[in-house]
Amino acid sequence: MTLPSRTRTCAQVLVDQLRIQGIARVFCVPGESYLPVLDALHDSGIAITVCRNEGGAAMMAEAWGKQTGRPGICFVTRGPGATNASGGIHIAQQDSSPMILFVGQVERENRGRDAFQEMDYRAFFGGLAKWVAEVNEPERMGEMVGRAFATAMAGRQGPVVLSLPHDVLPLASSSPDAPFVEALETAPGETQMAALEDLLAQSQRPFLILGGGRWNEKALGHIAQFAERFGLPVCTSFRRAHLFDALHPNYAGDLGLGANPKLVARIKASDLVIAAGARLNELTSQGYSLFDIPVPQMTLVHAYPGAEEIGRVYRPHLAIHAAPQAFAAALEKLKPRRAAGDAGTAHQDYLDWSEQALPQPGAVNLSEIMIWLRDHLPADAILCNGAGNYSGWIHRFYRFRRLGTQMATICGFMGYGVPAAVAMKALYPERTVLAINGDGDFLMNGQEFATAVQYGLPIIALVFDNATLGTIRMHQEREYPGRVSGTDLVNPDFAAMARSFGGFGATVEKTADFEPAFLAAQASGLPSIIHVKFDAEGITPSTTLSAIRESARRRV
Numbered sequence: 001m002t003l004p005s006r007t008r009t010c011a012q013v014l015v016d017q018l019r020i021q022g023i024a025r026v027f028c029v030p031g032e033s034y035l036p037v038l039d040a041l042h043d044s045g046i047a048i049t050v051c052r053n054e055g056g057a058a059m060m061a062e063a064w065g066k067q068t069g070r071p072g073i074c075f076v077t078r079g080p081g082a083t084n085a086s087g088g089i090h091i092a093q094q095d096s097s098p099m100i101l102f103v104g105q106v107e108r109e110n111r112g113r114d115a116f117q118e119m120d121y122r123a124f125f126g127g128l129a130k131w132v133a134e135v136n137e138p139e140r141m142g143e144m145v146g147r148a149f150a151t152a153m154a155g156r157q158g159p160v161v162l163s164l165p166h167d168v169l170p171l172a173s174s175s176p177d178a179p180f181v182e183a184l185e186t187a188p189g190e191t192q193m194a195a196l197e198d199l200l201a202q203s204q205r206p207f208l209i210l211g212g213g214r215w216n217e218k219a220l221g222h223i224a225q226f227a228e229r230f231g232l233p234v235c236t237s238f239r240r241a242h243l244f245d246a247l248h249p250n251y252a253g254d255l256g257l258g259a260n261p262k263l264v265a266r267i268k269a270s271d272l273v274i275a276a277g278a279r280l281n282e283l284t285s286q287g288y289s290l291f292d293i294p295v296p297q298m299t300l301v302h303a304y305p306g307a308e309e310i311g312r313v314y315r316p317h318l319a320i321h322a323a324p325q326a327f328a329a330a331l332e333k334l335k336p337r338r339a340a341g342d343a344g345t346a347h348q349d350y351l352d353w354s355e356q357a358l359p360q361p362g363a364v365n366l367s368e369i370m371i372w373l374r375d376h377l378p379a380d381a382i383l384c385n386g387a388g389n390y391s392g393w394i395h396r397f398y399r400f401r402r403l404g405t406q407m408a409t410i411c412g413f414m415g416y417g418v419p420a421a422v423a424m425k426a427l428y429p430e431r432t433v434l435a436i437n438g439d440g441d442f443l444m445n446g447q448e449f450a451t452a453v454q455y456g457l458p459i460i461a462l463v464f465d466n467a468t469l470g471t472i473r474m475h476q477e478r479e480y481p482g483r484v485s486g487t488d489l490v491n492p493d494f495a496a497m498a499r500s501f502g503g504f505g506a507t508v509e510k511t512a513d514f515e516p517a518f519l520a521a522q523a524s525g526l527p528s529i530i531h532v533k534f535d536a537e538g539i540t541p542s543t544t545l546s547a548i549r550e551s552a553r554r555r556v
């Protein structure tokens with residue numbers, strides 16, 4: 001796409017660059033520091049979602065990037081806006097999601113004076129972002145924005161921060177436009193693929209771990225066929241369960257918090273692990289206990305798009321520096337030299353682990369609710385969640401069937417569910433989008449429910465209210481049994497909150513109330529909150545607070 005040449009301001013070059021890169025929507029909280037950009041957006045055809053907090057705006061942009069593989073865009077004002085937005089940057093870094101944060105900056109003539117809301121973004125975001133830069137020369141705007149897209153999408157994807165000095169944005173710019181940027185593809189070499197074929201021929205108990213971003217349906221189709229041809233059990237890394245159909249006969253479950261012990265044992269006993277696209281982070285590696293460091297006890301093949309990640313913790317026996325799509329395509333050519341293995345037992349272990357609801361103290365049973373959702377939601381429904389013990393029920397009982405249906409932070413950031421759901425509903429208005437939250441979790445960004453109402457985005461937010469910051473209470477009972485400190489919560493009426501915001505609200509106090517509440521929420525056509533009150537005693541799907549406390553007391 002080439003745009004007509006005319007005299008443009010720096011801000012207009014920036015916005016034209018967004019159009020050239022195919023950006024349809026940006027997320028922001030406005031600030032006086034970047035008014036020329038807001039003005040340039042006015043007639044650009046790019047939609048603006050104005051958020052209530054920059055933390056929510058940055059998470060929406062991150063979620064957009066995580067889902068689409070192209071950078072989500074967020075604009076925030078200087079100092080306070082930038083610091084509020086930092087949560088989204090942390091998520092984008094840990095979750096490897098492409099996003100660009102544009103942030104206002106003081107005038108160049110005042111830089112270094114500790115001027116009003118001045119910040120050194122290179123220092124502040126330096127350890128988080130893939131690239132932090134300030135656009136000080138008007139004629140370099142196109143170049144800088146183009147590079148921001150390329151950097152955010154290349155290798156291990158992540159966040160880029162571009163700072164926009166106040167006085168630069170309205171200046172006339174002769175900057176040329178940069179062309180549309182494709183993510184850099186790296187493909188495996190033939191020798192590496194031949195080596196992988198040899199390793200598979202020698203292996204008795206191979207296993208495939210699937211994770212990371214940059215996948216598409218076609219590549220995942222190649223992965224499924226590869227697993228079928230070789231009889232490989234496949235598991236997904238922490239919060240990437242949507243990469244493989246849970247009902248596929250080769251699916252062995254997901255690795256993460258509360259992983260199936262049989263799955264963990266199976267991986268430990270395997271003689272060949274192929275990690276495809278997964279970083280093998282702390283939660284996936286079960287607290288760095290699954291593989292020996294630095295050289296894993298079994299043969300490790302690590303296929304990953306970012307060279308700097310391969311060997312960061314684990315020295316692979318075979319390193320394949322390749323983007324997931326190219327790696328998956330290359331797998332098509334591999335031929336089994338022995339009879340296919342048996343993934344059936346691994347899949348049965350997964351089904352047994354996730355099939356039945358477990359008993360839970362109190363009138364509300366979260367596993368029954370999760371199983372109801374798994375039986376009634378369409379396969380393309382998107383589930384967004386933040387952090388908290390409630391997510392353990394999602395991991396264990398919900399069955400993700402399609403790419404992009406699980407939107408949760410790999411870095412365990414509270415408050416992600418609502419902003420991610422707002423972004424997903426804006427992206428896919430026709431799909432069912434849930435924000436699943438704990439009570440502590442929800443109020444970290446629950447204000448973005450107002451954004452859902454403002455833009456007519458009927459997300460359904462479930463708030464699992466146990467009147468405690470349950471995860472921390474659980475750790476507390478383990479370490480300091482009976483000494484509850486700083487974890488109790490007194491909550492508002494979340495259903496009334498929904499109504500006061502202009503949405504639909506319902507309260508659930510027993511399991512049987514959930515179905516009618518959910519159906520009523522759907523029928524309302526409004527953004528909805530379903531306030532589910534349950535007993536904190538049922539702290540995880542498989543244990544209680546009392547059991548944790550008692551066992552800690554016996555230990556002391």
Ligand SMILES: Cc1ncc(C[n+]2csc(CCOP(=O)(O)OP(=O)(O)O)c2C)c(N)n1
Nearest residue numbers: 388389390414438439440441468469470471
């Ligand atoms: C932004 C942020 N702050 C703090 C934490 C630490 N943390 C992890 S889980 C949790 C409690 C979550 O409580 P809640 O939302 O009520 O869910 P529950 O664990 O009770 O299901 C806290 C405080 C975090 N992960 N993220």
